[in-house]
Amino acid sequence: MEELITGAEAMARALKAEAVDTVFGYPGGYIMAVFDALFAYKEEVTTILTRHEQGAVHAAQGYARASGKVGVVLVTSGPGASNIVTGAADAMLDSTPLVIIAGQSGVDKLGSDSFQETDLIGITQPVTKWNYQIRTAAEIPWAIARAFYIAREGRPGPVVLDCSKDAQAEKVDFHYEKCTFIRSYQPYPSINETKIAQAAEWINSAERPLAIVGQGVQLGHAQEELLQFIEKSGIPVATTLMGRSVLPASHPLNMGMVGMHGNVAPNRKTNECDLLIAVGMRFADRVTGDEKSYARQARIIHLDIDPSELNKNIHADLAIAGNVKYSLPAITALLEPSSHTQWVESFRPLQQLEEEHVISKDLHPQGDAMTMQEVVRLLSELSGKNVVCVSDVGQNEMATARYFQASPSRLYVASGGLGTMGFCLPAAIGAALGSPKAEIYSVCGDGGFQMTEQELGTIMQYNLPVKILLLNNNYLGMVRQLQEIFLEGRYASTRMQNPDFVMLTSAYGIPARRVDRREELQAAMKEWIAAEGPSLLEVQVEEKGLVFPMIPSGHPISDMILEK
Amino acid sequence: MDTEKTLYTVTVYSENQVGLLNQVTIVFTRRQVNIESLTVSRSAIPGVHKFTITAYADEDTIRKVVNQIEKRVDVLKAWYYTDDEIIFQEVALYKVPTDSLLDTSTIEEMVRRFNARILEVNRTYTVIEMSGHQDEIQALYENLEPTGILQFVRSGRIAITKSTVERLSDFLAEMERRKICISR
Structure with missing residues (x-):
């Protein structure tokens, strides 16, 4: 009718x-x-x-x-x-x-x-x-x-x-029929079996294989398939920024993050491996640095669902279009169980190097001023098993990507490709509604927070349990860092005169507290985490903090800077 | 780094969707490739439109352009060809003063030599049509120029593949097969 x-x-x-x-x-x-x-x-x-x-x-x-x-x-x-x-x-x-x-x-x-x-x-x-x-x-x-x-x-x-x-x-x-087919659109390209066999053969014969995994593993719900792949093959794995959550940070084969502010070992090993297996990632310029010197010594296998990403930024010796949910286990089935103990061990000295020159300084600084990195690490330690941690863009993002221990149940969410300041607060609102049982953290800098701070009104109106961690350095920190290193400290338009964030947040009826001494941090953070409903914790961090390691934009990975 | 640039012919088959032309040309613009010529029309298959685009580029760039065009949801298929893989043609119209036609035999000779034809003659002007490759069209233009050309226009390229495999028909058949699989 x-x-x-x-x-x-x-x-x-x-x-x-x-x-x-x-x-x-x-x-x-x-x-x-x-x-x-x-x-x-x-x-x-x-x-x-x-x-x-x-x-x-x-x-x-x-x-x-x-x-x-x-x-x-x-x-x-x-x-x-x-x-x-x-x-x-x-x-x-x-x-x-x-x-x-x-x-x-x-x-x-x-x-x-x-x-x-x-x-x-x-x-x-x-x-x-x-x-x-x-x-x-x-x-x-x-x-x-x-x-x-x-x-x-x-x-x-x-x-x-x-x-x-x-x-x-x-x-x-009104008649509604769900769409299941579009003639001009192939969402899941057919997986080429010959190429799968070739990939398995290359992996079986590789001596120094390295896998780099991206968000495609999460979007394809292939976290289990990834685990089986690496555990059978014994291949060390690095993640992209967008792929931080696909593998537990604590997994012994997880070597950390690649890219501009990634970890030393996986970055350096990219240019030493004999086989690079890229899974659900797109070789963004923030990952590769100078493309001409990227992994030249290695054979490259690239698995991605989007055929236009294959051979776009980095030439792949073997490009396999398809959903990694199916291409990855197809390869795993053809693998001989292996462990690359010596190769994995060769990552350790580089990890040690980063520990000495970067991590220990980040987490145990000499001075009184707190670093973003130590604050984020404390959040990582105090937060629970079911978490969505959203960061904004800039130094706070790199500190969170590096020091928040992510896993499939402790999601790390960031604006990766576009690098949108102001993403964090509203994205955390959405995360609170999309994952109502999880603890929701929004890690912002003072710059990005002010780009979308009006969304405090949304948090107030719907009483959303968003925990805001405001890392305040009174600067647009990432640009300031570049000005310090490359522009002789001319801080053009990066100094910020900020409002009283506690008063601002309180005006929305959201509890807020500011911490500027390390002695107070742990207790304040525990209280903030335990609070019902939304809450803001502003932490005054060192004004001129730096994020290392760092590969200058467009430079080869070998130009990585570890300290000033 | 300046790599050798070749004239490529890109053919795109798309659904007849509003705004498709813009979606296709944006990809060229973003990759800093200038479009030399562009022809869009209905294809032989109902509801499917065909774009024929020529552009100078190196092969790596044109391959990426074609992949990014094909990524658009409403685009069925896109391919690129070099001149030796296709039969191609352009058409041009030349408007010359009728006096120059009558005064000498030059124009008549040109029309015969270039296999052109006269579409219209009146007291004021004569319109000559010629189809061929770009250099042939240009040669006739240069030959007619001394007699005076009032207007000149050339079309974009149209092209047909030399291959014996009809890739679009194969693609559509494959997609129909997939559709049947899904509906089961």
């Missing part, structure tokens, strides 16, 4: 059909109808009103990263729509599944520079996996089904739907 409903109602029912339980958004004139339709389903679909559309997108990203589900954003047209661009670009680079729905002016007004009209399709084409303008109500079920399929399947990414107000108001006979 035909039942005519409005496009807005169809949108709400379509979201329910996709099992959406949380929508992050901000209403406005051309999207009110959809908010109104969702209001009727508020028991099933929670709508979270953020304080800015950028916050809504980062929150949806945090939700998606913590839950593995698609993050959903609902915003209005014009400025509401253009405010989603940074988050979409971030999600595109970090492969985060999002469906962002924006309102749009009436169809007859399109292209006429009408009020709050912006060409969202044109603006977001380069930063979305797919985008589509909905002009009639009849397109809504098709477009929503397709959007969720594209956002979720294959290499995930953001999808933008630009929905005209006419489509929201029109009547439609």
Whole structure:
């Protein structure tokens, strides 16, 4: 029997059909109808009103990263729509599944520079996996089904739907069918068996193999398959920044992080191994440094779901397209059990070197001033087994990536590819909703915190148990570090005069405390962790702290600097 | 580092989706590759559009461009070819004063020699059409120039592969097979 409903109602029912339980958004004139339709389903679909559309997108990203589900954003047209661009670009680079729905002016007004009209399709084409303008109500079920399929399947990414107000108001006979196939899109490339056999043969005959694993292992739910692979092969493993959580930090074969501020041993060993096996990662320039001198001595096997990443940044001797959930165990099945004891042992002196020159100074500094690194390590030690730890961007991010002991149940979330300051606080809001049983930490610097601090209002309104650790050095620390090392200490626009963060946070009714002496830190942090609901802990860290090791941008790995 | 640049012909087959042209050209722009010519039209398959794009690039770059184009969800397939792998053609129109046609036999000779043809003659002007490779079209242009050319326009390239394998049809058949597998 035909039942005519409005496009807005169809949108709400379509979201329910996709099992959406949380929508992050901000209403406005051309999207009110959809908010109104969702209001009727508020028991099933929670709508979270953020304080800015950028916050809504980062929150949806945090939700998606913590839950593995698609993050959903609902915003209005014009400025509401253009405010989603940074988050979409971030999600595109970090492969985060999002469906962002924006309102749009009436169809007859399109292209006429009408009020709050912006060409969202044109603006977001380069930063979305797919985008589509909905002009009639009849397109809504098709477009929503397709959007969720594209956002979720294959290499995930953001999808933008630009929905005209006419489509929201029109009547439609609603039938929903989930999308399971798109003729022009192969989300899971077929795995080439010959190449799998070749990879196994190379791994079996390698003497100094090294695996570098990225977020693809997490997105493909292949953490178990990774463990079986490395335990059978005995291959030492390094992770990318985005792949920090795929393997427990404590695993004896986990050699730490590669890249610009990664660990010494895996970075140096990249240029000594005879076989490099890259799994679900994309050889970002922050990982490789100078590409021409990267792992030249090694054969390279690259496994990734996105064929366009293969042979893009680094030439692979064997490029295997496909979901690592299936390609990895296919290789493991053909491996002879092995252990590369001597090769693994050869990492130890480099670990020792880093311990002496970097880690001991980070964790046991001589002076009274606290380092970011010791604060983050304390958080790592005091926090529980089920954690989502979100960092912002800059020195705080590198300190957290290096010193927060991540694992599949202690997720580390950061803005990797785009490096979006301000990501942390709203992403932690999303993580709190996406992983309600986990302890949620938001590790920010004073700069990034102030880019999206208005989201304290969202935390207050929904009483979300986000624990904010504000590492305050009164500088934009990472840029300041570069100015100190490369620009003779000319601190152009990196000094920050900050507000009283405790008062600011208290104004939102969120408990806050500031610590500037090491003696107080442990007790204060324990109290902060144990507190019910949200809480902020501001720690005054040394103003001119540095993050080492460091490979200067574009330089070969061998140019790594260990200390000033 | 300046690597040798070759003229490549990129063919893209896509669904007929609004904004596809922009999505395709963005990839060239981001990789700093200038598009020499671009032709877009419906293909023989209903609902499928074909782009034929020429650009100078080194092979590594054009391969990455093609991979990144193919990554777009609404793009069915994209390939790149060198000139020896395809049959290709351009078409050009030359508008010359009819007086120059009548005054000498030069233009008539050119039309015969270049296998061109006259589309329209009136008291003021004559329109000549020629199809061929870019250098042939250019040669006729240079030969006509002394007699005076009022207007000249050339199309982008269109191309067909020399291969005996029809890769798009094979791809569509494969995708249909996958669709049937999923619906079971």
